[in-house]
Amino acid sequence: MGGPAVRERSHHVDRAVIERARGGDTDAFETIVRERMDAVYRLSLAIVGDEADARDAAQETFVSVWRRIASLREVDRFDAWLQRIAVNAARMTLRGRRRRQVREIASDDVIRRASAEGVAVPGAGAARSVDDADRLGRALAGLSLDQRTILALHHLEGQGLAEIADVLRIPVGTVKSRLFTARRELERALAAEAER
Amino acid sequence: MTGDQRPETGAGSSGPPRPSVAPEAWDDERLAAAFAGRYDRPAPHDLTIATLDRVAQIRRRPRWWPRFDRPTRDRLVAVVGVVAVVAVVGVVAQPWTSSRPGTTATGPAGSRTSPTSSPASSNPYVEPSPAVAGFPTDVGGLTVRSITDATRLLAEPTLGDTELAIAGWYSASDLALPCPDQPAPASPVEIRCPDVHAWLSATDRPIMSADGSLEQAVDPATLLPLRFVAPSEPLGGDGGPHHAMNTTPQQVVAIGHFHDERSSGCPADERATCEQTFVVDVLSSGYGTWFDRPTSVVEPAPTTRLSGAAALGLARDRLGPYATVLQVGLELGSDPPWFRAKTAADCLCPPTWFVRGFRYLADGTTDPRPAGTPVASWLVIDDATGTISGPLAESIPPPATPYPFASPPDGFPTTIEGLPVRTVADVVDPGRVDRERDQPIAVAGWFTQLPLHPCEATADCNRETVVLAGTDKRLVTTAPGGVATLVPPDGPVLNPAILPGGASRPAVPMGTPLPAIFIVHAGDPRADRDGPGNPVGSETFVLDQVAWLNGKAQGPTEWIAPGLDPVESPTKILHDTAGGVLTAPDTWPISISAVLARDMATLGVNADQDIAPDKVVWVVRLAGRMPREGGPPGPDGYGEVLVVSDEILSTHWTSP
Numbered sequence: 008m009g010g011p012a013v014r015e016r017s018h019h020v021d022r023a024v025i026e027r028a029r030g031g032d033t034d035a036f037e038t039i040v041r042e043r044m045d046a047v048y049r050l051s052l053a054i055v056g057d058e059a060d061a062r063d064a065a066q067e068t069f070v071s072v073w074r075r076i077a078s079l080r081e082v083d084r085f086d087a088w089l090q091r092i093a094v095n096a097a098r099m100t101l102r103g104r105r106r107r108q109v110r111e112i113a114s115d116d117v118i119r120r121a122s123a124e125g126v127a128v129p130g131a132g133a134a135r136s137v138d139d140a141d142r143l144g145r146a147l148a149g150l151s152l153d154q155r156t157i158l159a160l161h162h163l164e165g166q167g168l169a170e171i172a173d174v175l176r177i178p179v180g181t182v183k184s185r186l187f188t189a190r191r192e193l194e195r196a197l198a199a200e201a202e203r
Numbered sequence: 204m205t206g207d208q209r210p211e212t213g214a215g216s217s218g219p220p221r222p223s224v225a226p227e228a229w230d231d232e233r234l235a236a237a238f239a240g241r242y243d244r245p246a247p248h249d250l251t252i253a254t255l256d257r258v259a260q261i262r263r264r265p266r267w268w269p270r271f272d273r274p275t276r277d278r279l280v281a282v283v284g285v286v287a288v289v290a291v292v293g294v295v296a297q298p299w300t301s302s303r304p305g306t307t308a309t310g311p312a313g314s315r316t317s318p319t320s321s322p323a324s325s326n327p328y329v330e331p332s333p334a335v336a337g338f339p340t341d342v343g344g345l346t347v348r349s350i351t352d353a354t355r356l357l358a359e360p361t362l363g364d365t366e367l368a369i370a371g372w373y374s375a376s377d378l379a380l381p382c383p384d385q386p387a388p389a390s391p392v393e394i395r396c397p398d399v400h401a402w403l404s405a406t407d408r409p410i411m412s413a414d415g416s417l418e419q420a421v422d423p424a425t426l427l428p429l430r431f432v433a434p435s436e437p438l439g440g441d442g443g444p445h446h447a448m449n450t451t452p453q454q455v456v457a458i459g460h461f462h463d464e465r466s467s468g469c470p471a472d473e474r475a476t477c478e479q480t481f482v483v484d485v486l487s488s489g490y491g492t493w494f495d496r497p498t499s500v501v502e503p504a505p506t507t508r509l510s511g512a513a514a515l516g517l518a519r520d521r522l523g524p525y526a527t528v529l530q531v532g533l534e535l536g537s538d539p540p541w542f543r544a545k546t547a548a549d550c551l552c553p554p555t556w557f558v559r560g561f562r563y564l565a566d567g568t569t570d571p572r573p574a575g576t577p578v579a580s581w582l583v584i585d586d587a588t589g590t591i592s593g594p595l596a597e598s599i600p601p602p603a604t605p606y607p608f609a610s611p612p613d614g615f616p617t618t619i620e621g622l623p624v625r626t627v628a629d630v631v632d633p634g635r636v637d638r639e640r641d642q643p644i645a646v647a648g649w650f651t652q653l654p655l656h657p658c659e660a661t662a663d664c665n666r667e668t669v670v671l672a673g674t675d676k677r678l679v680t681t682a683p684g685g686v687a688t689l690v691p692p693d694g695p696v697l698n699p700a701i702l703p704g705g706a707s708r709p710a711v712p713m714g715t716p717l718p719a720i721f722i723v724h725a726g727d728p729r730a731d732r733d734g735p736g737n738p739v740g741s742e743t744f745v746l747d748q749v750a751w752l753n754g755k756a757q758g759p760t761e762w763i764a765p766g767l768d769p770v771e772s773p774t775k776i777l778h779d780t781a782g783g784v785l786t787a788p789d790t791w792p793i794s795i796s797a798v799l800a801r802d803m804a805t806l807g808v809n810a811d812q813d814i815a816p817d818k819v820v821w822v823v824r825l826a827g828r829m830p831r832e833g834g835p836p837g838p839d840g841y842g843e844v845l846v847v848s849d850e851i852l853s854t855h856w857t858s859p
Contacts, residue, residue, distance in 0.1 A: 048247075
């Protein structure tokens with residue numbers, strides 16, 4: 008399995024800001040929330056697959072960060088720590104919502120489908136990209152939470168094996184194995200989607 | 204292949220049918236583009252504000268914070284201190300001797316017969332514990348004891364890593380604890396600023412508020428900090444409640460041990476604390492899954508030679524039939540320092556399987572603990588060679604005499620259809636009962652037919668309606684409005700799958716427990732929800748026959764595929780065609796099924812020879828000793844007879 012496509016990584020939060028937040032500076036913490044909310048929401052959305060749940064998970068992430076940032080020992084690894092909390096928050100959000108039966112249709116899905124069905128979309132490959140994105144969403148829905156998590160970290164966040172190991176706190180060898188299995192399952196699910 | 208090169212998939216059309224496409228390549232670039240297209244979007248504009256509003260309402264220091272300035276370590280020391288005092292007082296006031304009043308020397312779990320090799324003297328690790336209200340007295344062959352009772356054993360000089368089962372209510376939280384700057388823990392047993400704090404409490408009173416702070420002052424003597432250490436830390440997911448923030452206390456039995464061998468990796472000044480940390484091997488939750496599977500960190504990997512089931516089989520061969528498997532794990536390219544330090548082995552970089560199990564100490568060992576003590580440890584299996592090593596493999600000889608199975612409750616027969624009747628606790632206990640594929644197992648208990656829809660109680664909607672419990676407790680209550688509510692069982696339950704060719708639900712009153720004996724088998728790939736080779740999935744039981752119900756023996760299960768109208772009746776097939784087999788001594792039919800030959804696989808059966816696909820095939824499952832033409836009878840076991848028209852086409856049997 009090759010590495011993920013190169014992706015522009017979001018910038019890191021300034022160390023001084025993190026230090027101030029550790030000391031209880033609410034303005035500094037607000038800076039962190041504003042700088043990292045999009046990234047946390049994006050990762051949450053990929054894991055939980057639902058806008059409402061992603062919203063809850065993202066909010067829980069920052070609440071948890073605020074509670075625990077004083078205990079953060081390695082400021083330089085803030086991003087991995089934040090992502091670890093985001094993954095756990097997404098997991099807990101799903102656990103809490105397990106019994107919910109109503110399937111929500113994300114508003115972006117409606118827009119996306121409208122685009123695919125005739126609304127002008129710039130670029131020849133755009134319709135296929137939209138189709139790929141839709142198929143990916145449906146395929147991921149059939150994967151386990153852990154598989155969605157590791158795939159999102161690798162293919163959405165562009166993280167390598169060592170970085171994922173750091174976020175999930177598992178050995179690199181285990182990351183490799185899980186990623187391989189998840190990728191295989193995803194390809195199987197994507198193939199099934201193509202047949203539908 | 205890039206995204207632009209792949210076949211058209213009909214994008215732009217208004218809907219199905221979408222043309223079938225050839226297998227596509229989803230390379231990293233295309234996947235990354237799809238991920239970005241799907242998920243890379245800004246957060247809703249009001250989310251940041253809503254989050255900051257919520258954060259502003261949170262006090263930075265929870266109200267309990269001053270009580271635990273360095274909470275993790277100090278509170279643990281406080282707990283251990285209290286426990287030690289209680290233990291010392293307990294030992295001084297009431298030493299564990301065979302003459303101790305009010306105790307009876309029995310084997311492990313109290314309810315079992317003592318091992319014949321075990322002296323009838325007091326064994327503090329297995330003798331009955333004061334019952335904990337609402338909990339079973341025995342889980343997995345271990346006496347269930349209270350937190351106080353369990354921690355009292357810390358004063359026993361020979362306690363070591365004896366396996367213990369402790370009843371209580373589980374809570375976990377990612378508390379906002381201030382952690383001092385210090386290096387990462389040297390041993391996984393050390394509790395030092397973990398992400399999740401987990402406790403077992405003696406009461407069901409919530410100990411934390413919804414925001415994760417302590418709700419009220421908690422008596423540390425009734426609160427046991429828990430540590431979860433697995434050979435390969437799972438991601439969590441649905442693996443169990445121990446990875447969850449869970450501020451609502453959950454009734455559990457925690458199976459684990461003090462004095463974990465990995466405590467040796469702790470710094471000298473922390474070692475005593477590490478040794479007195481309770482390391483959980485299995486957290487057994489209620490709702491019908493008290494102890495139905497090992498804590499699974501199995502991860503079938505394409506690069507391993509062994510499957511999880513094969514590793515488990517090797518471990519069971521080594522541990523013997525009277526051991527219990529607690530965990531199965533796989534490490535890839537790892538070098539666990541706790542193991543390396545102990546064995547001075549070279550790097551265990553190739554894939555390595557870890558199996559943790561326990562068995563009951565036999566007489567004549569150098570272990571200072573009394574015979575019958577449950578002793579657990581790791582087996583380490585080299586994936587490439589299957590070589591087994593590890594403390595349990597070397598130091599503890601197999602028990603001289605088998606640890607006996609419990610007898611079925613009073614009023615049940617002890618054998619049926621040639622099979623010994625087991626208890627639910629023994630059957631659901633991994634490692635206690637041989638689970639070879641198709642091996643018939645007779646199990647006694649109280650059968651309850653549950654109403655539909657309690658999927659969350661059994662975690663499997665396909666198996667929702669049939670439960671065999673170890674006690675006669677009523678598991679369903681009905682409110683005045685007719686709404687049925689499930690009640691957690693008091694102990695282990697069997698929740699078998701019902702598959703084609705197997706028994707159907709008997710027509711009994713909904714919710715009323717009736718004494719019954721089920722004949723089940725495990726290892727059926729049709730029930731393997733987690734994929735072939737997964738030891739967890741392969742341990743799903745399949746119900747073949749309700750052999751005894753409310754005091755009466757029942758006939759074999761009869762099943763005819765829907766829409767099939769065979770010429771012969773099941774009775775005629777059993778008596779005429781298969782009669783030569785069935786009249787053999789010690790052979791009993793469990794079920795008889797009719798199906799078209801082309802659908803035989805739905806019964807989990809394959810013929811030894813070609814059969815016309817539109818032929819009606821009768822499949823008879825047998826328990827007992829299979830006669831073999833021209834030779835002595837086969838071993839005791841389980842047979843299948845395929846019958847077409849008037850001849851037996853092929854036979855298969857398995858043996859224990």
